[in-house]
Amino acid sequence: MTSTVSFQLNRYEFTRESLNDIASQTSIVNNWPLVYILSDENSKIAYVGETLDTVNRMNTHLKNEYKKKLTTVHLIDSELFNKSVTLDIESSLIRYFSADQNFSLLNGNLGLVEHSYYQKKELYKDLFLKLWDKLRANGLAKHSIEHLNNSDLFKYSPYKSLSSDQRQSLLGILYALLDKDVKSLVVQGGAGTGKSILAIFLFKLLNSDNADVNFREFASEETEVLDILTQVRKTFPNPKMALVVPMSSFRETLKKTFRNISGLNPSMVIGPAELATQSYDIVLVDESHRLRKRVNLGAYFRNFDIACKVLGFDKNSCSELDWVTKQSNKAILFYDQNQTIKPSDANQSDFDKLMRQENCQVQKLVSQFRVGGGNAYSAFISDLLNKKLADNHVYKSKAYDFILFHSIEAFVDAIKNRDQEHGLSRMIAGYSWPWISKDDPSKFDIQINNMQLKWNRTNKDWINSETSPNEVGCIHTTQGYDLNYSGIIFGEEICFDETTNQIIINKDKYFDKNGKQSINDPQELKQYILNIYQTIMLRGIKGTYVYACDPGLRKYFSKHIPIADQPKGNVVPITRNLKIFENAVPLYDMHAAAGGFSDEQVVIDDYELIPVPSNIRLTEDYFAFRIEGESMNKIIPNGSICLFRKERGGSRNGKLVLVELRDIYADTSSRFTVKEYRSVKAQRHDSFEHIKIELLPRSYDDQFEVITFTDEDVHELKVVGEFVQVI
Secondary structure, three states: OOOOOOOEEEEEEOOOOOHHHHHOOHHHHOOOOEEEEEEEOOOOEEEEEEEOOHHHHHHHHHOOOOHHHOOEEEEEEOOOOOHHHHHHHHHHHHHHHHHHOOOEEOOOOEOOOOOOOOOHHHHHHHHHHHHHHHHHHOOOOOOOHHHHHOOHHHHOOOOOOOOHHHHHHHHHHHHHHHOOOOOEEEEEEOOOOOHHHHHHHHHHHOOOOHHHEOHHHHHHHHHHHHHHHHHHHHHOOOOOEEEEOOOHHHHHHHHHHHHOOOOOOHHHEEOHHHHHHOOEEEEEEOOHHHOEEOOOOHHHHHHHHHHHHHHOOOOOOOEHHHHHHHOEEEEEEEEOHHHOOOOOEOOHHHHHHHHHOOOEEEEEEOOOOOOOOHHHHHHHHHHHHOOOOOOOOOOOOOOOEEEEEOOHHHHHHHHHHHHHHHOOEEEEEOOOOOOHHHOOOOOOOEEEOOEEEOEOOOOOOHHHOOOHHHOEEOHHHHOOOOEEEEEEEEOOOEEEEOOOOEEEEOHHHOOOHHHHOOOOOHHHHHHHHHHHHHHHOOOEEEEEEEEEOOHHHHHHHHOOOOEOOOOOOOOOOOOOOOOEOOOEEEEEEEEEEOOOOOOOEEOOOOEEEEEOOOOOOOOOOEEEEEEEOOOOOOOOOOOOEEEEEEOOOOOOOOOEEEEEEEOOOOOOEEEEEEEEEEEEEEEEOOEEEEEEEEEEOOOOOOOOOOEEEEOOOHHHEEEEEEEEEEO
16 A cells, blocks of 8 residues: 555534534544544634544533633544544644644643554554644644654653553552652663653653543553552642752753643752752652762852751762752652763762662663664663674664764764754764863864864753754763764773773873862773763664774774774775776776866876675676765765766666766866756657756755756766766
């Protein structure tokens, strides 16, 4: 079946009189499943539902105190609908309407169900995208799906389906809240296991009525969840709650999210020092491994000391973990010992001591919730950084884009291309360069070969700042965040010693002063830095790109990570005997532009051999060219070496071709470009002749224009070769 889908979106007044018009629609009255939206443009309130009995359902809504005030009903109908489809579209519309913020929803939309059914991805995903565009055209929605998918309100929204792992943890937390003998609960889980989502879901759940919760998600556990939630609400009828977030950047992001969730308020998200001002019934701590002790605190020393004095703690022996347990009747801490990254983080021994206490419970989240590579990718990264992989173990996954780059230029271009394509793709580096642009914005912080880059301009919510796609973030501005693609730069502070066959650390190249002061044990510093890289390597949902400054580390990584490019200058390491047109082709010392035409070049015969994939049967018609520019980046990344086959005649329309613009006054000079070829012809007398030739860009950047040649100047063009593939 093709992905061509059709649906009807019909609009009616939401009145009893209009039910006659609705009843006249045959497909609606014959118990056919559909989705509907009730709305009122003036109040900007809406309700989303699905039904098999439209007229009776509308009659019921017209009797409802709140829904009868809505003025319009939009019916979404398709011959492709079944009950599973309409339930899924209903859930999806609620999620996206909640994030879109164009209408406030009357729905009880917490705990939505994730439905699976036949051809969901192949067919109905396309239907929903087209439906959403139609809703935008009708003024019901404002933002694109792509924008909403990348928004904090969608990513950190409680209106999401929980995984089985998370549902079990949620039940455990509710039972712990009821258990009088339990004061603290530690929920352990690695990066990407959904700790933040679960924390926000729980916060919203305990601040909602049962009418606001969709319990279908819990299936066989529905009755159990309802019963225990009712008991929790009796025990904590109006709970005084706080969500403690130690990192200021992530804290600001969650404050923005809470501002747009009904029933929540940004004041509920606090920093640890604010615990000194009051006590709480329930305190949730996200990223609790980043709670601090009195070491390397910089400007925070004063506030730390004041809070300790107010709470009656010895400032030299306590940590913010002590503040949490003292100021809460119930403390729920989401914790990952592998994400402690600096000496100021609370000691693991403090958490171990807490977890050994009789009044503390421990739960675990194990399912990888963020990255497409799942638990296998997470385990691979741990083994890679801790030298536990077999020499022949190369990461392979169709679900996750994990690539090593030998060229920093290609690495930067690739991440920027992914940002244009998917959004939320950022570069992150180890703290291997001082932050000089903080005091002088005209200066660059990072110099790698000929590439100059700057650190993040802001510390707060950097991920979403306008300048972030062109900057480099660090652990402090990215921990806790989700990205689509992360580009990880292993800095000069981390290297590989081939003599000892170990990863080593150069302390002099590590510029996070608060991250290394007071550390005398080199192994301790190494563990912090490895934790940093492991944490940032688990940020990307769709993929992770890697560049290592140290050649030895690149060589080690190349044994285990698929390679995207080859180093320029020495284009391909010669690992086998190269024979022209048997396993290699000539790479000419020229380049073609993926923009306009290249600068004028002298056509020469000098070349070096470059190997090609073994599945290609070579003839003397094959050759390679380097492509520079962004106008073809949907297909050919900037800096790629591409394989071409010499022009053989026949139709070129729709093909990618290497085109030469000849200088008619100098037969040794030419300019080259790669584009998609389109010829526009007209019949003149008994034959067809060119009117014009168009060379089309294929770029994620819409600034590139079509290059057009009329029949008067088409003789200056020569199609040199037909594109085969990037090599």
